[in-house]
Amino acid sequence: MRTVLFQLLVGRLAIGLATLFIVAIVVFSATMLLPGDVVEVLLGQAATPEAIAGLRTAMHLDDPAPVRFVHWLMGLLQGDLGQSYVNNLPVADLIASRLPNTLRLAGVTAAIAIPLSLFLGITAAVMRGTPYDRTVSILTVAVISVPEFMTATLAVLFFSVWLGWLPALSHLNHVDSIGDMMRVYAMPVISLTFVVSAQMIRMTRAGVIETLDSPYAEMARLKGASPARVVLRHALPNALGPIVNAMALSLSYLLGGVIIVETIFNYPGIARLMVDAVATRDLPLIQSCAMIFCVGYLILVMLADIVALMANPKLRG
Amino acid sequence: MTELVSIRDLKVEATSDAGRRIEIIKGVSFEVKEGEIVSLIGESGSGKSTIALSLMGYARTGCRISGGEVMLDGRNVARMGERARAGMRGAVVSYIPQSAAAAFNPAHRILTQVVETARIHDLMSEAAAKARAIELFRALALPEPETIGFRYPHQVSGGQLQRLAAAMALITHPKLVIFDEPTTALDVTTQVEVLRAFKAVMRERGIAGVYVSHDLAVVAQVADRIIVLKDGAVQEEGATGQILHHARHPYTRELLAAFHPSPRAGEPIETNPAAETPLLDVSDLVVGYGGLKADGMPQITAVKNVSLRLEKGRNLGIIGESGSGKSTLARAVAGLLPPASGKVSFEGRMLAPSAGKRSRQDLRDIQIVFQYADTALNPAHIISDILGRPLKFFHGLRGSEQDVRINQLLDMVKLPRALRDRRPAELSGGQKQRVNLARALAAEPKLILCDEVTSALDTVVAAAVIDLLKELQRELGLSYLFISHDLSTVRAICDEAAVMYCGEKVEQLTPAKMDSGGQHPYTRLLFSSVPKLDPRWLDSFEHDREAVSAA
Numbered sequence: 001m002r003t004v005l006f007q008l009l010v011g012r013l014a015i016g017l018a019t020l021f022i023v024a025i026v027v028f029s030a031t032m033l034l035p036g037d038v039v040e041v042l043l044g045q046a047a048t049p050e051a052i053a054g055l056r057t058a059m060h061l062d063d064p065a066p067v068r069f070v071h072w073l074m075g076l077l078q079g080d081l082g083q084s085y086v087n088n089l090p091v092a093d094l095i096a097s098r099l100p101n102t103l104r105l106a107g108v109t110a111a112i113a114i115p116l117s118l119f120l121g122i123t124a125a126v127m128r129g130t131p132y133d134r135t136v137s138i139l140t141v142a143v144i145s146v147p148e149f150m151t152a153t154l155a156v157l158f159f160s161v162w163l164g165w166l167p168a169l170s171h172l173n174h175v176d177s178i179g180d181m182m183r184v185y186a187m188p189v190i191s192l193t194f195v196v197s198a199q200m201i202r203m204t205r206a207g208v209i210e211t212l213d214s215p216y217a218e219m220a221r222l223k224g225a226s227p228a229r230v231v232l233r234h235a236l237p238n239a240l241g242p243i244v245n246a247m248a249l250s251l252s253y254l255l256g257g258v259i260i261v262e263t264i265f266n267y268p269g270i271a272r273l274m275v276d277a278v279a280t281r282d283l284p285l286i287q288s289c290a291m292i293f294c295v296g297y298l299i300l301v302m303l304a305d306i307v308a309l310m311a312n313p314k315l316r317g
Numbered sequence: 318m319t320e321l322v323s324i325r326d327l328k329v330e331a332t333s334d335a336g337r338r339i340e341i342i343k344g345v346s347f348e349v350k351e352g353e354i355v356s357l358i359g360e361s362g363s364g365k366s367t368i369a370l371s372l373m374g375y376a377r378t379g380c381r382i383s384g385g386e387v388m389l390d391g392r393n394v395a396r397m398g399e400r401a402r403a404g405m406r407g408a409v410v411s412y413i414p415q416s417a418a419a420a421f422n423p424a425h426r427i428l429t430q431v432v433e434t435a436r437i438h439d440l441m442s443e444a445a446a447k448a449r450a451i452e453l454f455r456a457l458a459l460p461e462p463e464t465i466g467f468r469y470p471h472q473v474s475g476g477q478l479q480r481l482a483a484a485m486a487l488i489t490h491p492k493l494v495i496f497d498e499p500t501t502a503l504d505v506t507t508q509v510e511v512l513r514a515f516k517a518v519m520r521e522r523g524i525a526g527v528y529v530s531h532d533l534a535v536v537a538q539v540a541d542r543i544i545v546l547k548d549g550a551v552q553e554e555g556a557t558g559q560i561l562h563h564a565r566h567p568y569t570r571e572l573l574a575a576f577h578p579s580p581r582a583g584e585p586i587e588t589n590p591a592a593e594t595p596l597l598d599v600s601d602l603v604v605g606y607g608g609l610k611a612d613g614m615p616q617i618t619a620v621k622n623v624s625l626r627l628e629k630g631r632n633l634g635i636i637g638e639s640g641s642g643k644s645t646l647a648r649a650v651a652g653l654l655p656p657a658s659g660k661v662s663f664e665g666r667m668l669a670p671s672a673g674k675r676s677r678q679d680l681r682d683i684q685i686v687f688q689y690a691d692t693a694l695n696p697a698h699i700i701s702d703i704l705g706r707p708l709k710f711f712h713g714l715r716g717s718e719q720d721v722r723i724n725q726l727l728d729m730v731k732l733p734r735a736l737r738d739r740r741p742a743e744l745s746g747g748q749k750q751r752v753n754l755a756r757a758l759a760a761e762p763k764l765i766l767c768d769e770v771t772s773a774l775d776t777v778v779a780a781a782v783i784d785l786l787k788e789l790q791r792e793l794g795l796s797y798l799f800i801s802h803d804l805s806t807v808r809a810i811c812d813e814a815a816v817m818y819c820g821e822k823v824e825q826l827t828p829a830k831m832d833s834g835g836q837h838p839y840t841r842l843l844f845s846s847v848p849k850l851d852p853r854w855l856d857s858f859e860h861d862r863e864a865v866s867a868a
Contacts (some may be wrong), residue, residue, distance in 0.1 A: 042548050081635050104474070188374065197858075213378075215414060215419035216418070216419065216421060216422040218414075219412070220419075220422070220433075221406070222370075222373055222406050222407065222411075223407040223412075223434040223437060224403045224406035224407035224408060225437055226403060226437075233425075237422075238422070238423060263651075312424070313471070314471050
């Protein structure tokens with residue numbers, strides 16, 4: 001069993017590194033396509049052509065793209081994410097100040113969304129065909145179809161504007177009590193839970209239904225097992241693979257894809273940092289953020305594979 | 318003896334997808350005494366499993382017990398609440414499924430699942446249950462009884478799993494055990510071992526049983542009484558000997574008759590192979606799976622140096638247990654799985670190893686019919702599309718010409734023309750297998766590879782398909798390479814049979830020699846393992862697995 005797991009890990013790491021390299025090329029090329037550059041942003045419209053050219057040379061922006069790419073990649077390999085063009089702070093420090101916020105938001109959302117999805121998915125599967133199941137299915141489809149800016153905006157309209165219960169913006173520096181924290185996190189978390197739960201609910205329901213129809217689930221019933229035992233002990237372990245994969249995809253979305261929600265609530269997370277970096281053409285920051293999203297995604301998918309592998313004695317060998 | 322089970326006027330209703338209610342069990346009544354084994358026999362769809370499951374108060378999805386009473390150990394299971402039923406399931410009445418391989422949960426160790434029943438009903442301590450499980454493993458003649466329980470289901474063989482399922486059913490000292498076709502999925506040689514283990518344990522402990530099967534010969538070995546079912550109603554009921562020898566009902570006679578298919582009345586083979594080029598000539602064929610090793614041989618060899626000759630108009634049977642390489646051989650001849658080495662020639666022409674490189678003529682001449690018509694026919698297409706495809710591909714037939722030919726093909730396989738606009742799901746198992754055959758005939762082949770074509774069918778339906786194959790051969794001058802694990806069907810249709818064991822052809826026999834048993838120890842074991850209608854057969858069976866392993 002160790003060897004199978006080890007082989008899988010080594011294989012995945014190799015593929016992961018290759019993926020990262022390709023992503024690095026794509027990200028770098030994509031940032032090259034951005035119109036204008038940081039010098040124009042920094043010096044403003046009144047800048048003379050001479051000043052622009054001088055600053056470009058000073059910042060090594062005149063070097064050919066492949067040279068700059070290699071330079072950046074070498075830095076990455078040594079753990080140096082580079083300096084921000086805009087405020088000359090190390091990119092690592094900028095990210096370090098924002099990443100915990102994003103992780104906290106993702107963590108709170110996951111802590112609510114995962115149990116909720118499992119509960120709704122499993123109960124819908126057990127009560128298949130009942131009005132309850134249909135209601136859950138219709139709601140998940142509806143939630144998938146509504147874009148997140150819509151959900152977030154409606155939440156603001158409802159809770160902040162009409163009811164006045166919650167602040168429209170998330171100011172993290174005024175958090176002194178649990179009550180404050182809940183007020184700050186409530187709306188972003190609700191919006192994100194809506195976005196990520198739908199897929200997890202659907203996968204859980206489908207996976208559990210499939211295993212509940214299996215001969216071993218029938219056998220468990222014929223052994224006198226209670227419905228709860230049939231689901232939790234016999235059906236769920238065999239449905240784990242696809243469910244965990246759906247979770248990994250949803251969680252990776254929480255790490256990098258929450259730009260819209262962070263922007264709407266003015267939440268100081270890493271996604272907003274990246275959006276701001278795009279506005280100022282701060283290339284090292286954009287590239288580092290993109291690479292972090294990619295690493296997070298790869299780690300989550302790999303964890304999902306390992307969990308699926310551990311749950312399946314056949315694959316464990 | 319007192320009555321343990323008494324079923325009165327049992328009715329079970331099924332709701333179809335369209336919401337229509339159909340009565341599938343139409344008022345069945347019978348009794349089972351304590352310690353007695355009663356068999357329910359009938360073809361698929363006769364309701365035998367449904368009746369057996371109703372003894373546990375259980376109905377599959379879409380079905381419900383709609384009337385009558387099912388008295389088990391003095392209580393009416395049909396009128397019980399779900400909680401009370403769960404309390405009886407596993408404890409008073411337990412179940413051995415058709416496929417233990419599917420009924421064991423792949424995620425848990427075997428021992429955990431075997432003792433689970435005892436733990437659910439809290440009948441004994443964990444340690445006591447484990448000790449009893451090991452005792453049962455020993456009684457059921459399982460290898461390594463102390464440790465086999467620590468394996469996962471995929472790590473033991475099908476025959477062993479079936480016995481482990483029996484241990485799972487017996488661990489709680491039930492009063493009644495339901496056997497739902499427990500040996501149907503097994504090879505004949507394994508079936509004998511499993512049947513013996515079942516019979517010994519049941520007899521020793523005096524447990525009553527309901528044995529569901531479609532195989533009269535198997536039932537003859539274990540049952541005290543036989544109940545013949547058809548279309549959800551009892552046709553005939555009687556002691557085993559009486560049913561076997563003095564069957565009164567026409568349907569029972571039909572079942573018995575299907576058991577003795579008439580052997581093929583082939584004229585003796587002219588022993589002059591050099592005179593004519595054979596239709597199919599396979600020499601030193603090696604086929605395997607997985608990547609190639611350094612010496613160019615595959616990682617897992619499924620067929621080892623097999624040579625075969627088949628003359629025009631003759632039929633060659635390939636027999637052997639699952640995993641012996643029969644189907645792999647057929648796939649290699651068809652070009653679906655290119656062989657690692659060896660030659661396949663057809664009418665003297667050398668065939669390319671893979672189907673993709675063969676000429677259209679070569680492809681047309683050899684057609685293959687698979688075991689499961691369910692998976693071989695595209696469920697999204699209607700029958701006329703399924704048959705029209707090869708007609709267009711091989712003969713360029715379109716429009717009305719194609720229509721005429723499709724009707725002819727349906728006539729040939731004796732299917733009503735009205736079926737041409739149906740989809741496979743709307744057809745019965747036997748009808749689907751006929752469509753499967755008609756599709757092969759559409760190419761106008763010279764050789765048809767029949768891969769277990771009757772194995773998924775009921776006895777009576779299978780006999781009809783065999784008759785059809787014989788008739789088509791007479792009319793069209795076909796040859797068959799007939800792969801089967803069932804000796805009586807091979808005997809019914811083949812001029813000769815090759816016996817495969819562990820990828821090798823161990824012997825080639827004529828039907829006359831099949832009766833005398835052959836030379837190779839495996840051939841003898843295989844032939845002697847086929848259950849006979851004689852109820853004393855199992856007890857007098859001489860077991861010589863060891864002789865085979867030694868050889």
